[in-house]
Amino acid sequence: MKDDDLLSAPSDQQYVSLERTASTYTPLATYNLPKGENRHYQQQYADMYFARLAQLKPAVEKLASEAWAEFEIAGETALRKDRVLDVRQGELCWVAGTVYMEMPLKPNVLEDIGKEHWIAAPPPRIKYDSGIGLGIMLEDESGRLRLTGGFLHECLLVTGAIVAVVGTENKDGDFEVLDLRVPDLPRQPVRWELEDGNGALNGKATQEVRPTAGKVAIVSGLAISGDEGDTLLLDLLLEYLLGECAEPSMQGDAAKVSRLIIAGNSLSNSSPIPTREEVVAASKKSGRKIYGYDSSSYNAAPTDRFDQWLAALLPSMPVTLLPGEQDPTSTSLPQPPIHAAMFPHARAYMSLPQAREDASWFDSTTNPAEFNVDGFRFLGTGGQPVDDVYKYISDCEERLEMMEAMLRWRLTAPTAPDTLWCYPFQDGDQFVMKECPHIFFVGNQPKFETAVIEGPVGQQVRLVAVPKFRDTGELVIVDVETLVPEVVKFEIFEEG
Amino acid sequence: MSANYSEWLAINVLNEEHLISYRSLSRALKVHSNLAKQMLYDFHRKQNAKRPGSVHATYLISGTKHAQAPQSNGYADHDGEDTAMQSSPPLPSSSMPQEENHEAERIVVRSMLLVKEEQLEQAKATFEAITGIHIYSLQAKGLSDIHSLTECNRKIAVDYASEDPLLGWKQYGTIQNPNVKRRSQKRQPPPPAPAPEVARPRPKPAAVERQASKDSQDSKTAAQPPPVKANPELNKRSLPRQSSEIFKSFAKGKSKDRKAESQSSAEASPALKPQDEPMADFSDEEADEHGEDIVEEVPKVTDGKSKSDREAELQAMMEQEDEIMQDAADAIPDKGASAEDDEDDAIDKPEAKTEDETKESVAVENGRRRGRRRVIKKKTVKDEDGYLVTREEPAWESYSEEEPAPKKVKVTPALPAVNIAKAAGGKKGGKPGQGNIMSFFSKK
Structure with a gap:
């Protein structure tokens, strides 16, 4: 059927549902903090x-x-x-x-x-x-x-x-x-290296022919605030990813998107730690402490909305969720995953914590996070490290340069612990990159930018600065086979 | 089903004046979303042919926009291009040269624009190439706020919440994913938290009761059954923060302790004077120093037992029960004075009376209290059969100590009401909770 047929009377044509490209996904526990009693905060930085x-x-x-x-x-x-x-x-x-x-x-x-x-x-x-x-x-x-x-x-x-x-x-x-x-880029794993290695360990023969990989959508800064009037773009995004809106050719494109990565700040203003100014303001206003549950000021609507949104998306595509600065989790890097309790509906797609044999369909992960998608190594952050590096460098607005510098320093969070909050690692700095990613994406940046950099021994890294969806309405889609990104921009036509 | 879409739309759009998006229509009629878009178009066209302007539409346009589109808030200028950089390894900064001569890789930017009917042409003009356009929603009257369209999806989420997306969504044209992993049994939202602290202590009040009734028999004083009965209630209510283990050991041990003391004190002072003060004294001393004594002693006792006499172990174990209780009972008041408050209720009454204040003299000077008091000491002796026997014996000791530490006072707010009641009404009613340690502190 032709694309412009949508503006015509219904015919007898049978529409079929498309099938989404599969995504091979291997999360890496690089930035997981020690569990329970082993996590201490007494150490010196x-x-x-x-x-x-x-x-x-x-x-x-x-x-x-x-x-x-x-x-x-x-x-x-x-x-x-x-x-x-x-x-x-x-x-x-x-x-x-x-x-x-x-x-x-x-x-x-x-x-x-x-x-x-x-x-x-x-x-x-x-x-x-x-x-x-x-x-x-x-x-x-x-x-x-x-x-x-x-x-x-x-x-x-x-x-x-x-x-x-x-x-x-x-x-x-x-x-x-x-x-x-500078130390420059570390060793870059060959594509499918980890998967093949794991397969060999489990006694499986190396897969000779792998299915052609699809695309990965990266979005950041959804910033759901619970306010009226900011969620229509979110609806459009959902409908696009589900393949319901737009014409059939666009739907076909959407079907190739095999995974959504949310790179931080899904919620607006839900950081558990209010700033000093907020505390002062709150105590002045209500005379009540901001800490603890205050039913008059606590608003569950954004979390609920986000949960519903994910629950609508998950039946159709897997999601990797990185927390960001404003998300309800710890504020110090590496940020632990947003807890499943925040997602009463979407958590049906998470695997149980005990059953660790497979990656979760809905993977709430750390920030920064490292994982393999279709054999390629992805490294991403919610944006805080770059934002902090930005403050150090006068007269420089080039976010890509900073991203490149971070890779060449081999540090995912170079300014931690000096000006960026982080966990006091004891045995080795977790922020030191041991392997070079193929894609380095950073969420919550002012605008979309991309570049490819090369390392001394032929490493190639695709840098992607992911803009805030709330401000730009942009979704970045990276073709996993070629690592070439494209942008889908959602807009509402305002009088102009 | 699709034949009657006109009717359905007429009812919902014209009569009910709902916002109907292609999604709501596809859900309601269980049709593919693309078909729903066509239905909306057909309905819109027919209705407006009959009566122009009766149905208002919003459109979704997809395509590529002009590079310098007015709506692209400054974005189109730089980010459409990709500077492929050649890295010169030495420097982070110098390795990122702004090589303008490098041919810019064109990044595809596609746009999806939602627009009201009246601005359709205007919006179309911003596009360089339009790949698709369809009706997004219909409404009877003009749409004042385009953002209210979000209501359609919210309604869908609510109305079709019970539908299983993995089964039902195929018919709407949602992209299907055969690999989806969902936990088989959906966990039900947990029932409201059952206030565990309140529920758990249940066994303990029972124990207290049992002990208490023994107490009243042993000490042939005027035991008052009703207050004893009332106790468990009070304990349950007033002890929400106490961890159950602590409470348990404390509750039992305390009662035993009391038993011992009430026995001896019953003989000592047959004249019972219902007063608060001695009670408070008693509690206080126990909380402050006595506890330490016992804590130090007990480990020795158990050690000695295990080392010296193996065969005595069984016998010892019988008694150990008591010791441990005692131990716990005495150790805990040190930590949680509040626990003691809660414990000191009507059961204590007999003892309170029997505790003769004349025998215990307390003098306060220079912020220190000096005096004599009676404590329970443990003595372990070998009896004639060679068994170790631990006995608790009252003994007098003189002491001198700081005024009660303020940290204990901190706990007071837990039971201010009880204090006041006591101060006012004395112990007339045999009120549970009287004679607590805090009344002592607060009066000083």
Whole structure:
């Protein structure tokens, strides 16, 4: 049937229901926190930096020693120093360590306390950098070294990144940086590597012919608020994914979408922890504490709406749900999955926690999350790490650059724990990427952007910045075979 | 079924003035959504031919928009393109060159636009290519707020909630997924939480009662059965926060403790003076120091038993029951004074009376209390058969201690009403809950 036949009288034509492309899905437990008693919050965050440096130093030193083996200035070759304090004045050398950025506008716990005495709070900061007082240091277990030099202005650096720098210490005791290296992309698994490995372990023969993979839809920032009038786009999105609206050719496209990934902020304003300002406002207004259940202010409608929405979608397609900044789960990264109790209807599609043999049809996962879809490795976050990196870098709006930098630093959350809340990992920093993803998506970004970057040994990563659906009405659809994204935009025509 | 769609639409759109979307129609008539779209179109056309403007429609247009569409809120400018970047490994920053010469990969952007009938042409103009257009919904009068269309889907969710989506949705043209995994038995929403703390203590009041009745027999004092009966009720009600284990051991042990004490005190002071104060004293001392004594002693006792005499074990176990209770009973008041409050009710009355205040002298000076008090000490002796026997014996000891710690007072709010009642009406009514430790503290 032709597409424009929808504007014609009903005929005898029989419409058939389409069948959705299957999705092979393997969730990875990379960012799962220790369970129950094993989860502690007493540890010091310093251990995380030590662990991170220990994990990434070999990689960056390997690259640096290759690059700077021949590094020579005025007949002097650059020597390698093991510790930053071993650097001697006037000596050309290179050293690896953790970057620490001193920025006057970085959040400060003492300032937080002082806030209570402010008459008017300063406007929320978009960037930490005020232009003055910026200090970049290189740190390891021995001490700190202040970095300087014009070269640094071209570099994108944030606290927590592990880098190697070459240069000399000048008479002020600062290190003049001439060049810089980062760990760069880690090893990238071959497509289907994990699945084949698992299959081999279970004694199954490798599948020679795999079905052609479909597409994966990624959306973020649904921001269901329970307000009237913001859910029509959500309805359209649902109808599109279910293949009910639009013309048959569009429905055919929708049928190829084999999975929906929700990258954070599905709900609006339902973070369990109110900000200091909210607490003050709430206690002023009602004289009641905001913590705890307050039936007059608690609104179950957004959660309920979201649950219904998912329950309508799940019969037709599997869903992977990442929490975001505003979602009802822990606020520190890695965020644990949104609990099944929030989804009285949709949880019928979750597998029971005891039965772990298969991935859930509806997989409420962590943020960040790592999983394999149709053999390709996906790594995604709800957007907080990029948003935080953004604050470090002055005069830069290029979200893709930041995403690329994160990959090259091999850190999913480089600024944690300095300015981003995170769990105090003890044995190794979980945010260090051990394997390079094929697709790196970041939710809740201002606009859709995409790029492909390449690594030193031919790794190729597709970067996708997923816009907020609430603001843009955009759904990103990535073809899993080619890793080329496209956009479906839902709009309502307003007078204009 | 599809033949009578005109009738159905006439009733719902014209008469009832409902918003009808293609989805509501497909659900109501159990037809494919594409067919429903055509039905809407047909109805719209026929009705408006009869009476222009009688039925109002909204359309859904899909296609690609012009790159510089006015509605694209600044988006079309940059994000349609994909800069394929060549990475130069050295630097995160330098590896992201803005290579303008790189040919931009065109990202397909498709749009779905919902538009009211009167703006249809205007909306169509923003499209570069329209791949499809269909009627989204019909309504009798003009649609003031397009967002009210969301009501259609909400209604569907409510009206067809009982329908199994895996079976029923095929006929609506929903994309089917053969791989769907759903848990077979849908879990029912859990019944309202049955306030476990209230329910669980049930056995304990029974125990208290049993003990209490023994008490009243043993101590030949004027036991008052009605208050004893009333106790369990009070316990249940007033002890919602107490964990059941603690409560249990406490309740029993306490009663035993009482038994011992009431026995001795009954002899000691036959003249019964119903007063609050001694009771409070008694409770207080027990809470503060006595408990510690016993806690220290008991482990030794059990140790000695297991080490020294194997064959005595059986016998010892018989008694251990008592010891453990005692132990628990004494240890707990340290932690949860409130538990004691709740326990100190009418059962205590006999003991309260028997506790002679003249024998216990308490002097307060410089914030310290000094005095003599009677405590129950445990003595383990080997009897003539070689068995270990543990006996509880009242003993006097002098003590000096800080004024009651404020943290205990904190618990007071739990029972302010009882205190007040007591202060006012004395113990006339044999009120449960009297003689609690908190009355002592609050008076100081």
